[in-house]
Amino acid sequence: MNVNSVQPVSNYLKSMQQGKDGSRLASIRNVLMMGKKLSSGEMNYLQRYDPNLHNQAMSISKERQAYEDALQHSRSKAAADYYHTFKLMQIAGQLKHGGSEELQMRANAIQEAHREFVRSSKYASLK
Known part of the structure; x- marks a missing residue:
């Protein structure tokens, strides 16, 4: 077996994984930017791969x-x-x-929560 050919393959696989991770992080960041709630799977992913963004997401969620x-x-x-x-x-x-991006995420989360509330029966029952 040629060791020289194994190294580039492992580098390629590593770069593919990093690309997938970057894509998933970008997708999660977009969900936050739209003011949507993250799933528990997305929160777990952030906790593991981007603790800083996880802390921001937790703060926004609270x-x-x-x-x-x-x-x-x-x-x-x-x-x-x-x-x-x-x-x-x-x-x-x-x-x-x-x-900052976090403030934009916070504002969008408030907007989304308000839209959901306005569509609710609770809001309709208010005077």
Whole structure:
């Protein structure tokens, strides 16, 4: 067996795996940029391969959950809409100090959560 030919094959396989990992990370990053929730499999993947992005995703997820909980306790549509505006203005204020991808992800997560709430029966029942 020729050892010289085995080395380039292993390098090729390694680069293919890195390409797949990069593609999967880009896909997960796009999901976050759209404000969508990550699956547990995606969260596990991030924890293993990109701990920094995993921490960001966890933070965004917690903020979104707190926002959804606050919306559920709204007493009127106006209150829910006011809180939505307040939350987005809060994030916009942080963007002034230096825009970042994470802030964009946070804003999109809040937007998506609000869209889901507006489509819900809970929102329809508010005055």
